Structures are given as C-alpha cells and as structure tokens.
Amino acid sequence: MHIVxxxxxxxxxxxxxxxxxxxxxxxxxxxxxxxxxxxxxxxKRAGLDYWPYVSVFVWPDWEAYIEAAxxxxxxxxxxxxxxxxxxxxxxxxxxxxxxxxxxRGLPNDLMDKYTDHVRIPMWGKVRSLNLSTAVGIxxxxxxxxxxxxxxx
Numbered sequence: 001m002h003i004v005x006x007x008x009x010x011x012x013x014x015x016x017x018x019x020x021x022x023x024x025x026x027x028x029x030x031x032x033x034x035x036x037x038x039x040x041x042x043x044k045r046a047g048l049d050y051w052p053y054v055s056v057f058v059w060p061d062w063e064a065y066i067e068a069a070x071x072x073x074x075x076x077x078x079x080x081x082x083x084x085x086x087x088x089x090x091x092x093x094x095x096x097x098x099x100x101x102x103x104r105g106l107p108n109d110l111m112d113k114y115t116d117h118v119r120i121p122m123w124g125k126v127r128s129l130n131l132s133t134a135v136g137i138x139x140x141x142x143x144x145x146x147x148x149x150x151x152x
Contacts, residue, residue, distance in 0.1 A: 077114050
C-alpha cells in the first residue's frame with residue numbers, strides 16, 4: 001500500500017501526511033508540480049523530526065510515477081464527489097491510494113482512467129475534509145480491511 005499525492009499545494013498538509021506515513025511505514029509518492037519546496041519550513045514543521053522515517057518519492061508527472069513505481073498497483077482514486085464509500089471498498093495490500101490537490105481535487109481525465117474510486121461520506125454542511133484528515137481516514141480504513149491493524 002502506498003499514498004500518492006497528485007500536485008499537492010499546502011505544505012502543512014503534506015507534512016502531516018508524511019508523519020502519518022512514518023507512523024504506518026507507508027511509502028509517500030508526490031507528483032509534481034508541488035505547491036511548495038521540499039525545504040519549506042511549514043512542511044518540515046508538520047512532519048516534525050520524523051522525516052528520516054518516511055520513504056518519499058517525487059515524480060515529475062503522473063506518467064513517470066506510473067512507469068517507475070505505479071505500474072503494478074491498483075489505483076484507488078479519492079474524491080469528495082464520486083466513488084464507493086470508504087468503508088465499502090474491497091482494499092488490497094497492493095493498492096495505491098491517490099489524492100488530488102486541496103483546491104480542486106483529482107482532474108476528471110485522471111479519474112476517468114481508473115475505475116476504483118473512494119469517497120468519505122459527509123452529511124454536514126462541508127464540501128470536503130482537510131486533505132491530511134482524508135488521507136488518514138482512507139489509509140486506516142484500508143489497513144483495517146486488509147488486516148494490517150490486527151495485533152497492532
């Protein structure tokens with residue numbers, strides 16, 4: 001299982017997600033362009049001193065990621081608008097959980113290339129959750145469904 005952030009924009013979100021990846025030994029793939037530098041102080045602060053424990057890979061575009069690291073994974077595309085509810089997805093330990101940029105989500109052309117979509121049910125007056133919150137919900141649900149959390 002790994003996390004893919006497609007063109008992330010907000011450094012603290014990516015830093016929080018990196019910390020989550022360190023806590024769960026989950027690889028983190030970042031697809032450029034990034035809305036920040038990897039040396040950004042807010043990115044570093046959010047990740048605290050856990051950066052040495054995160055396997056981070058940066059790719060110049062989606063195609064480079066697919067060719068080098070993503071070709072053997074099922075891509076589960078996260079969306080606030082379409083997809084199977086997070087708790088109803090049949091996750092696999094080889095899944096790549098893909099999340100789009102904070103202000104616009106994954107582009108339709110990318111969503112249309114993949115058939116597996118996940119959404120987090122919301123019934124309040126909010127359009128979407130914070131990206132780092134959403135990644136945490138989906139990742140832990142996927143790990144619970146695949147048995148990774150058993151005995152932890």
